Amino acid sequence: MTGLASALSSALSGLLVTSGQSAVVSRNVTRASDEDYSRRDVGLTVNRDGTAQLGSYTRSEDKTLLDKVLTAKSRVGASAIALTSLEILSSTIGDPQDGSSIAATLHQLQQSLSDFHDNPSSRIFATEALTAARSIASRLNAAAADVAKVRSEAHAEAKSSVQKINALLTELKPVDQAIRSGVPGTEAYLDKLDQRDGILKLLSVEIGLRTVYKSDGGTAIYTDGGLTLFDVVPRSIEFNLDAPIVSGLAGPSLSVDAVQLNGGSPELAAKHGRLAGALKVRDGITLTYEAQLDETARSLINLFAETDQSATPVLAPKTGLFKYAGSPAVPAAAILVPGLAGQIHINPLFDERSGGNPMLLRDGGSNGMAFNSNPAGTSGYQQRLAEMTAAFDKPSSYNPAAQLGTTLSIKQFAEASASTVETERSTASRLLNEAQATSQRWSEVLLSKSGVNLDNEMASLLALEKSYQASAKVMTTIDQMFGILVGIVN
Amino acid sequence: MRSVGPSFLSFQMHAQEATRQSQTALAKAQIELSTQRHSDVSLQLSSQTGRNIRWHAELENAIASIDSGNLHQTRAEVTQASLKAATSLASDFLQQLVGSRSAENGRALIQQQAKNVMSSLQDILNVDVNGTFLFAGRNQLQTPLQAYSGGPAEVQTQAVFQLQFGISTTDPLVQTITAAQIDAFLNGNFRDIFESPNWETTVSNATNENVLARFGRRESIDLLSNVNEKPIREFYQAIVAVIELSEGRLNDDSFEKLVDISAAKVSSAMQGLVDIQARVGMNQKALQNATDQMKSRKIWLNDAISKTESVDTYEVATRINQLTTQLEASYSVTSRISRISLLNYL
Numbered sequence: 001m002t003g004l005a006s007a008l009s010s011a012l013s014g015l016l017v018t019s020g021q022s023a024v025v026s027r028n029v030t031r032a033s034d035e036d037y038s039r040r041d042v043g044l045t046v047n048r049d050g051t052a053q054l055g056s057y058t059r060s061e062d063k064t065l066l067d068k069v070l071t072a073k074s075r076v077g078a079s080a081i082a083l084t085s086l087e088i089l090s091s092t093i094g095d096p097q098d099g100s101s102i103a104a105t106l107h108q109l110q111q112s113l114s115d116f117h118d119n120p121s122s123r124i125f126a127t128e129a130l131t132a133a134r135s136i137a138s139r140l141n142a143a144a145a146d147v148a149k150v151r152s153e154a155h156a157e158a159k160s161s162v163q164k165i166n167a168l169l170t171e172l173k174p175v176d177q178a179i180r181s182g183v184p185g186t187e188a189y190l191d192k193l194d195q196r197d198g199i200l201k202l203l204s205v206e207i208g209l210r211t212v213y214k215s216d217g218g219t220a221i222y223t224d225g226g227l228t229l230f231d232v233v234p235r236s237i238e239f240n241l242d243a244p245i246v247s248g249l250a251g252p253s254l255s256v257d258a259v260q261l262n263g264g265s266p267e268l269a270a271k272h273g274r275l276a277g278a279l280k281v282r283d284g285i286t287l288t289y290e291a292q293l294d295e296t297a298r299s300l301i302n303l304f305a306e307t308d309q310s311a312t313p314v315l316a317p318k319t320g321l322f323k324y325a326g327s328p329a330v331p332a333a334a335i336l337v338p339g340l341a342g343q344i345h346i347n348p349l350f351d352e353r354s355g356g357n358p359m360l361l362r363d364g365g366s367n368g369m370a371f372n373s374n375p376a377g378t379s380g381y382q383q384r385l386a387e388m389t390a391a392f393d394k395p396s397s398y399n400p401a402a403q404l405g406t407t408l409s410i411k412q413f414a415e416a417s418a419s420t421v422e423t424e425r426s427t428a429s430r431l432l433n434e435a436q437a438t439s440q441r442w443s444e445v446l447l448s449k450s451g452v453n454l455d456n457e458m459a460s461l462l463a464l465e466k467s468y469q470a471s472a473k474v475m476t477t478i479d480q481m482f483g484i485l486v487g488i489v490n
Numbered sequence: 491m492r493s494v495g496p497s498f499l500s501f502q503m504h505a506q507e508a509t510r511q512s513q514t515a516l517a518k519a520q521i522e523l524s525t526q527r528h529s530d531v532s533l534q535l536s537s538q539t540g541r542n543i544r545w546h547a548e549l550e551n552a553i554a555s556i557d558s559g560n561l562h563q564t565r566a567e568v569t570q571a572s573l574k575a576a577t578s579l580a581s582d583f584l585q586q587l588v589g590s591r592s593a594e595n596g597r598a599l600i601q602q603q604a605k606n607v608m609s610s611l612q613d614i615l616n617v618d619v620n621g622t623f624l625f626a627g628r629n630q631l632q633t634p635l636q637a638y639s640g641g642p643a644e645v646q647t648q649a650v651f652q653l654q655f656g657i658s659t660t661d662p663l664v665q666t667i668t669a670a671q672i673d674a675f676l677n678g679n680f681r682d683i684f685e686s687p688n689w690e691t692t693v694s695n696a697t698n699e700n701v702l703a704r705f706g707r708r709e710s711i712d713l714l715s716n717v718n719e720k721p722i723r724e725f726y727q728a729i730v731a732v733i734e735l736s737e738g739r740l741n742d743d744s745f746e747k748l749v750d751i752s753a754a755k756v757s758s759a760m761q762g763l764v765d766i767q768a769r770v771g772m773n774q775k776a777l778q779n780a781t782d783q784m785k786s787r788k789i790w791l792n793d794a795i796s797k798t799e800s801v802d803t804y805e806v807a808t809r810i811n812q813l814t815t816q817l818e819a820s821y822s823v824t825s826r827i828s829r830i831s832l833l834n835y836l
Contacts, residue, residue, distance in 0.1 A: 032497075032499065035499060090533075093539065093543075094532070096531060096542040096799070097527075097795075099547065101543050103544070104543050115554070118558060118702075121622055379629055380628030380629060380630040382710075415540030415543055415544050416540055418540045419536075419539045419540035419541070420537075422536050422537065422539035425532070426533050426534075426536040440504075440507055450497075451500055452497050453497050
């Protein structure tokens, strides 16, 4: 009797184990399309009496692969934002064929000055030169506005990234707590691990991470620059959210535990992730391009400035065709005037639309007779036009902040500026492609290790079904045997 | 049981990514095929973008320069034609002068002829192209020659005559003026009227410098002439001398002297006019050379731009074929593999 009874309880435990295992398979199948889900397995323990019961749950995971995925994701985050911003900057240059860039407009202005030089008494040519001048001023204004927009968007992006990081770190705290105090091998514990990996993946998109898994199961998180983001408790990133973005100056800095995350020591700076990318755009690429635009505008104002034509000049030069906020004073050579590209405009005295006289371009004198190079009013006066046309090819000094060299002609300067932006853009585009490919690859590898293969689950299910059938068969057989036994007794 | 082979998700991810990449590449290739240029030229050029912007601008400028070169050529040709007309006018006048000695009513005739020559010369030299006067130097909006008859030059000439001889040109006492006196007058006070600065106040509105052509931003070329040039002044004063002095009151000797001096001035003017034509012609040639250079530069630029920005259509067409095949294969593999599932066999 004892034998049959123990066989029955053993078969019953088999049924229970099989249904428990099926539950795991069924869970694997249901969450097959969840990227953050790691495949579960459940062990089997055999008791001393020969019955079986469900053992501890395990989770297919690979921390090294996970780290690779995290790094790749933060690289994608940084390059993606850099490329988006550079694409907007590149739109201020456009296709070389369209001649819509600032460099091309400079060529057009020089050509129209040259044409005016050949027809110095013609108001038509004067107006044409003025149209070219107006178009270059408006292009500089538009480009400056675009740069400002990209900068403030990058700032907003950094803001939202910081908010997200802080939120994720706060979210991580109870999860980490649960892991440290939880019982390994339980389902609840594994769910927490899934949650932790999910949070880490989201975090790594925002900022480059280094993770340390500690012996108590807790996780410490550092930025790729080495600042602590999470260790038992989250550290929050401090950021003056409402600080304005000012032309020519780096935006407000970020800090963790009073250590600067950007703008401080370069070793400590965050290198990857959306946040690092946004900060690089805000305080790097756009700041340089802005300086290039401002220097182009300044050089243009200088080129068209009027000088005292008296035999013994006493008056300081004054701005001519192009004006800015500081007019009539002429900006000093090679001194950066932040925001100048946004201010440059045509002097209304030259502009027919506002009742001005475009012939001032030929003679000068918009600042009074002392500045008039052609006091006799000779209709074929060419000297000033010849000088201005030639000045487009003459080297002048530029501020080193523009990073294009300090002595070159305005045309070379504008061309170099276009080249720099496009070089940056093609580099960013290449980096993004690489980062995406790497991220893709590591994610695939990770998934093939920890993800769910439906065929495998189906095969498990088949095995479980057989095992269930067998246990059930054993039970019916024992039941029959009991029946026979009871029949004999009766 | 361990998981072997790719997981359900990793396979799906891979298939999606492969399809997405092929589709993007295909879209780009189609743009390239239709425009025959790279789908994103600036991205392709990268650090050379500035150079290509310059090339495009130079190409535009070359085309514009060739056009403006044509305009300059037109001006130079009109100048040449006018100079040629002035030369032949001078040559005719010279013959008339010589003929006037023997002709019966030579003096009356030559005066009328001189008046005609004067008005022809003014017509010739006051030529304009598109409203700018070619012989006016830099004062290109003013007619270079003021009218003689009733103008300041006439008044000035008669005043100088009065000053020199104490009588007017129409006075009968004119016949007492000797040949030597006429010589002294024509090469003295009279000549000074046609020298700077009197010339600019009495006859000419022109400046000595011409409007230059700044061709292709090279050195400026002077393709014009103006009425302040010596041959024109000589011709002009010979005509004036004949108009004022040939009315028949001069004695024969003095008239001979007048004709001699005027003929000498006209023939010197003729020589000078030919020299100016040669000078303008030389500069025209320089302009022509510059234009030709610009034309070959244009060809070079077109070539350089196309080499750096265009795509090989054949290569793109092949690429499109490959991509299409790849995409089709990818679709068919995706659908087939997703159909192979243990589920179908249970």
